[in-house]
Amino acid sequence: MSTAIESLVNREYQYGFVSDIESDTVAPGLSEDVVRIISAKKNEPEWLLEWRLKAYRRWLTMKEPHWPNVTYPPIDYQASRYWSAPTSVKPLQSLDEVDPELVRTYEKLGISLNEQKFLSGVAVDAIFDSVSVGTTMKEELAAHGVIFCSFGEAVKEHPDLVRKYLGSVVPYSDNFFAALNSAVFSDGSFCYVPKGVKCPMELSTYFRINAADTGQFERTLIIADEGASVSYLEGCTAPKRSTNQLHAAVVEIIALDNAAVKYSTVQNWYAGDAEGKGGIYNFVTKRGKAHTNSKISWTQVETGSAITWKYPSVILQGDNSTGEFYSVAVVNNMQQADTGTKMIHIGKNTKSTIVSKGISAGHGNNSYRGRVKVMPRADNARNYTQCDSMLIGNRCGAHTFPYIEVENPSATVEHEASTSKIGEDQIFYCKQRGISAEQAVSMIVSGFCREVFQELPMEFALEAQQLLGITLEGSVG
Amino acid sequence: MSIKNEYMLDIKSLRAGIAEREILKGINLTINPGEVHAVMGPNGSGKSTLAQVLAGNPAYEVLGGSATYNGEELLVLEPEVRAQKGIFLAFQYPVEIPGVTNAYFLRSAYNEIRKARGEEEIDPLDFLDLIEERMKLVEMDSSMLNRSVNAGFSGGEKKRNEILQMAVLQPKLAILDETDSGLDIDALRIVAGGVNALRRPDNATIVVTHYQRLLNYIVPDFVHVLANGRIVRSGGKELALELEERGYDWLLDAA
Numbered sequence: 001m002s003t004a005i006e007s008l009v010n011r012e013y014q015y016g017f018v019s020d021i022e023s024d025t026v027a028p029g030l031s032e033d034v035v036r037i038i039s040a041k042k043n044e045p046e047w048l049l050e051w052r053l054k055a056y057r058r059w060l061t062m063k064e065p066h067w068p069n070v071t072y073p074p075i076d077y078q079a080s081r082y083w084s085a086p087t088s089v090k091p092l093q094s095l096d097e098v099d100p101e102l103v104r105t106y107e108k109l110g111i112s113l114n115e116q117k118f119l120s121g122v123a124v125d126a127i128f129d130s131v132s133v134g135t136t137m138k139e140e141l142a143a144h145g146v147i148f149c150s151f152g153e154a155v156k157e158h159p160d161l162v163r164k165y166l167g168s169v170v171p172y173s174d175n176f177f178a179a180l181n182s183a184v185f186s187d188g189s190f191c192y193v194p195k196g197v198k199c200p201m202e203l204s205t206y207f208r209i210n211a212a213d214t215g216q217f218e219r220t221l222i223i224a225d226e227g228a229s230v231s232y233l234e235g236c237t238a239p240k241r242s243t244n245q246l247h248a249a250v251v252e253i254i255a256l257d258n259a260a261v262k263y264s265t266v267q268n269w270y271a272g273d274a275e276g277k278g279g280i281y282n283f284v285t286k287r288g289k290a291h292t293n294s295k296i297s298w299t300q301v302e303t304g305s306a307i308t309w310k311y312p313s314v315i316l317q318g319d320n321s322t323g324e325f326y327s328v329a330v331v332n333n334m335q336q337a338d339t340g341t342k343m344i345h346i347g348k349n350t351k352s353t354i355v356s357k358g359i360s361a362g363h364g365n366n367s368y369r370g371r372v373k374v375m376p377r378a379d380n381a382r383n384y385t386q387c388d389s390m391l392i393g394n395r396c397g398a399h400t401f402p403y404i405e406v407e408n409p410s411a412t413v414e415h416e417a418s419t420s421k422i423g424e425d426q427i428f429y430c431k432q433r434g435i436s437a438e439q440a441v442s443m444i445v446s447g448f449c450r451e452v453f454q455e456l457p458m459e460f461a462l463e464a465q466q467l468l469g470i471t472l473e474g475s476v477g
Numbered sequence: 478m479s480i481k482n483e484y485m486l487d488i489k490s491l492r493a494g495i496a497e498r499e500i501l502k503g504i505n506l507t508i509n510p511g512e513v514h515a516v517m518g519p520n521g522s523g524k525s526t527l528a529q530v531l532a533g534n535p536a537y538e539v540l541g542g543s544a545t546y547n548g549e550e551l552l553v554l555e556p557e558v559r560a561q562k563g564i565f566l567a568f569q570y571p572v573e574i575p576g577v578t579n580a581y582f583l584r585s586a587y588n589e590i591r592k593a594r595g596e597e598e599i600d601p602l603d604f605l606d607l608i609e610e611r612m613k614l615v616e617m618d619s620s621m622l623n624r625s626v627n628a629g630f631s632g633g634e635k636k637r638n639e640i641l642q643m644a645v646l647q648p649k650l651a652i653l654d655e656t657d658s659g660l661d662i663d664a665l666r667i668v669a670g671g672v673n674a675l676r677r678p679d680n681a682t683i684v685v686t687h688y689q690r691l692l693n694y695i696v697p698d699f700v701h702v703l704a705n706g707r708i709v710r711s712g713g714k715e716l717a718l719e720l721e722e723r724g725y726d727w728l729l730d731a732a
Binding site: 423424425426428429430431432433434435436437439443444446447448449450451 | 532533534535536555556557559560561565566568571572573574575576577581582585586589590593625642646
């Protein structure tokens with residue numbers, strides 16, 4: 001590529017600052033004692049501690065997966081801290097009681113915890129390292145019967161719901177990172193939308209890692225009862241640090257009969273520097289279970305993290321259920337991503353749609369890995385997969401690993417894939433019309449991602465588009 | 478204005494090539510506002526190279542000579558600056574940009590050119606009025622506006638789309654690179670009609686073509702024959718007719 005495609009800037013990661021917050025941390029290392037300490041710090045009931053311990057013991061027998069198409073030095077699980085919480089955060093505190101330094105931190109991230117300045121129509125749960133510092137709009141949501149709070153609060157206030165659904169979609173034994181999360185998970189968000197209720201506003205969780213050498217292991221549980229619907233958004237950032245930090249989260253979604261859940265992620269963890277030093281290892285398990293006539297839709301825009309390992313999936317359990325996965329994954333510099341989805345068709349007339357857009361720039365390596373499985377009883381199951389890769393420059397990589405297993409002859413499964421390169425010819429065409437190279441690239445990339453962006457809630461679509469521009473700066477010239 | 482003779486475009490001894498191969502071997506050509514110049518010649522003579530070099534395609538390398546545009550050295554300018562100064566190339570092979578609508582692309586281009594001239598950006602609704610009026614020139618219907626730039630367009634649609642862009646951007650110097658290639662007679666008539674409607678005393682057009690056929694519709698003031706990287710013959714519109722009758726060989730032999 002000529003200079004036109006090589007030098008479109010590298011703007012600084014703007015969320016890389018560190019907040020000076022006094023924290024209560026547990027010494028590095030992982031053992032049954034650490035699991036007990038975490039559980040005790042959260043005043044958890046005995047059943048939950050037992051669940052954690054079972055997960056921990058299971059984890060000890062498991063091996064870290066090495067099938068993803070990513071490379072990194074061995075992780076020393078004893079070097080990481082598993083608990084860090086701002087000392088100012090008290091259980092069940094109100095928003096007025098939040099430490100002003102934390103409020104300022106979130107303001108710098110564009111999230112207001114101040115009652116007067118809420119982003120209209122969005123309720124936010126703000127998670128800082130291991131704990132939730134506050135959840136906005138709770139009263140208004142409660143008026144509709146919607147429960148939206150931190151996971152820790154849900155364990156105290158709604159133990160029956162938590163106990164019924166925790167691990168029901170992602171069991172603690174599911175995989176290495178899910179088991180680790182189940183043992184040491186700190187906080188996260190909990191959401192329950194009752195029967196027939198359409199959640200009156202967007203719900204969102206904002207994850208912030210601040211403490212050094214600390215892993216973040218949050219757990220999100222979303223339950224849409226029969227006929228309910230909710231749209232949920234997750235955002236994430238972390239300071240720039242020269243060491244890698246582990247983020248191993250679990251998200252479980254349950255959509256009961258006739259329910260609909262839309263889960264959107266704009267993932268902007270620190271990606272490491274241009275040489276690949278530092279950055280977050282984002283090893284996440286996200287899965288939903290769709291009951292009869294229900295729908296679960298994942299939309300993700302993955303721009304951050306040094307390494308992304310993530311397959312938001314849907315188990316299409318009930319007849320006529322629908323699963324969707326819309327993804328934009330961008331890698332630049334030394335970033336690596338191995339991401340995709342699993343659609344497991346169990347019920348009859350189940351339908352899934354997968355649209356994946358991978359963009360690789362710099363020395364980035366991007367893999368789509370997807371699995372479509374049609375079980376023997378899933379008559380008339382349908383899947384459509386579209387998997388497009390775009391390359392910017394000639395030192396990056398794009399890979400596609402589709403796994404298709406069909407055990408029912410009435411199924412229809414389609415897979416389309418394409419790989420394109422932002423061409424000199426496209427850039428020259430735009431320039432000949434008076435459009436600069438930077439603008440041309442952002443236009444071409446936005447066009448490439450259009451089908452995914454249009455699935456995002458309006459405000460976030462704009463944010464995602466800007467984020468993409470920033471991530472790709474420097475990759476073109 | 479200075480007294481000296483200032484052409485809109487003044488090309489002197491221009492040499493250029495691609496991948497270390499010299500294609501243009503000394504082109505001399507002057508163009509005044511209001512004129513239409515046809516550049517003809519056999520395949521491989523360098524017609525398209527001339528068009529690309531004038532537009533600033535970085536794939537081509539200028540090896541010598543000069544070109545001034547309204548008195549300013551042209552060949553050092555970035556392609557987008559040339560576009561902003563009124564040079565437009567209708568591509569022989571228009572490029573596809575999936576996911577970017579025609580309307581958005583055109584409005585961005587229009588606004589960039591306005592900004593470069595110190596004018597304000599146009600309101601999207603006003604732009605819609607403007608573009609719908611211009612679409613009539615090339616007999617395109619408004620469904621084209623929401624389709625991705627050139628993606629899935631037929632050959633004729635792509636060429637009409639080029640002329641639509643030209644009609645919206647209103648260049649001072651338009652270069653049509655083999656705009657007639659691959660067009661049936663109806664599309665040819667529509668495209669030529671669009672170009673003719675845009676002719677004004679203060680703008681100029683270079684029509685690059687292999688065939689005389691297009692020149693029945695877009696009547697040139699001058700015809701130049703390019704062979705082996707040089708202009709071997711220039712004349713009026715009757716030269717094109719002579720080429721139609723005799724082919725190019727007699728000129729190649731002479732060159």
